[in-house]
Amino acid sequence: MTRQTRIRSAETGARIRAAALRLFARDGYAAVSMRQIAGEVGLQVGALYNHVADKQSLLVVLMREHMEALLAALDAEALPEAPDAALEGFVRFHIRYHAARPDEVFIAYMELRNLGPENFAGIEALRRRYEDRLEGMLARGAEAGIFSVRDARVATMAVIAMLTGVTTWFRPEGRLSLDEVEAIYVEMARKAVGAR
Amino acid sequence: MTRQTRIRSAETGARIRAAALRLFARDGYAAVSMRQIAGEVGLQVGALYNHVADKQSLLVVLMREHMEALLAALDAEALPEAPDAALEGFVRFHIRYHAARPDEVFIAYMELRNLGPENFAGIEALRRRYEDRLEGMLARGAEAGIFSVRDARVATMAVIAMLTGVTTWFRPEGRLSLDEVEAIYVEMARKAVGAR
Known part of the structure; x- marks a missing residue:
């Protein structure tokens, strides 16, 4: 990973967490899907799994x-x-x-x-x-x-x-x-x- | 409705509410479906709608x-x-x-x-x-x-x-x-x- 890629990846991670926080708080953890979280940050659900297990x-x-x-x-x-x-x-x-x-x-x-x-x-x-x-x-x-x-x-x-x-x-x-x-x-x- | 039917209907209503309470508390309101609630009380989802809007x-x-x-x-x-x-x-x-x-x-x-x-x-x-x-x-x-x-x-x-x-x-x-x-x-x- 180049430095640029690392920075971009860290930024994406932070955006994913912010989106998950918003959605969990609004709808509850059990009601939120990984697909929804991916959609919020403009990622394919497959790409989301590069950032979070x-x-x-x-x-x-x-x-x-x-x-x-x-x-x-x-x-x-x-x-x-x-x-x-x-x-x-x-x-x-x-x-x-x-x-x-x-x-x-x-x-x-x-x-x-x-x-x-x-x-x-x-x-x-x-x-x-x-x-x-x-x-x-x-x-x-x-x-x-x-x-x-x-x-x-x-x-x-x-x-x-x-x-x-x-x-x-x-x-x-x-x-x-x-x-x-x-x-x-x-x-x-x-x-x-x-x-x- | 006969008296018997009314009593049975009231009992079903109470069982539906108890099941909904349990499921909402466990999984959160947004994550629970009417189908799940019906399943808990042994009703078809269509029959559930006779008891609750x-x-x-x-x-x-x-x-x-x-x-x-x-x-x-x-x-x-x-x-x-x-x-x-x-x-x-x-x-x-x-x-x-x-x-x-x-x-x-x-x-x-x-x-x-x-x-x-x-x-x-x-x-x-x-x-x-x-x-x-x-x-x-x-x-x-x-x-x-x-x-x-x-x-x-x-x-x-x-x-x-x-x-x-x-x-x-x-x-x-x-x-x-x-x-x-x-x-x-x-x-x-x-x-x-x-x-x-």
Whole structure:
């Protein structure tokens, strides 16, 4: 492969993933055919298989990319050590990141049922790594007497569900700006974990 | 129609809805055909159309039944007037009701995208009625100085998302019983809305 061909191939791969993401989010994974995905990017279905093994690997790649980008973006936030400030940073980050990616969120949560057992385990491990970041903050805060949580694991699941829920109702043209929504959720999350 | 025929027809209708629910939850609405649903209940696809107009009306009926049963079950709880006790009752009810119906929850939230505009508006109105019950408690509690919420509407969405999230991770054979999970969420929801 020449350098040019490699670049073109990488571009095609990215276009395939973008098309699959759009179609999976709109119609659901099970309803979308490889032929449809090929059609979206202007390829013959045979040529599509030069870039991707099958529909399942396309789904896994989309989910893995989403989780890895999420983890990397959280790292890039470089949240403060203090549990209190870290929690505020996490809440704002999670809402902002997910509100901007409704298709990815929808697929990442809703198409888990369509993953084979091994792929499921891989994605779950990445999700667990993300959840562990928040759980660590809550546990550290509880230890320091700053938070009061009866069960850091359950509190983590509760806070994340609360925050992800924003993607189902938030509209940029709505009554509240994303910044106002973030502020309300920071306050609620702080109170929910008994922040002093 | 004789009485016998009417009863048999009603039973078939219920079996069709149960099969559709199972298949939609497993494969997603878009991937399921009327032929498949007919096969599940041992009918010819032509006979299926004696009971249901099309796939869309099957989806709407499932969602409407779910929301109406949910509202009726909440009414049957006859929650106390006091906002504090009402919130605790609501939290326990919501978790218990939804944890027992993962398929219905999955469809009710995930297949909204597959409703036509009019059907969507109808289901949204029912959902709104349910949300308004919690919002009313929070607003009354805030007025009485028992709760402290900056925005009763947003707090409602946050609490409901938090509670519904339980369906995604709770397993009866897991570390915590449903009763223990309920107790933790009651405490977190109370704190989140600043209950004194």
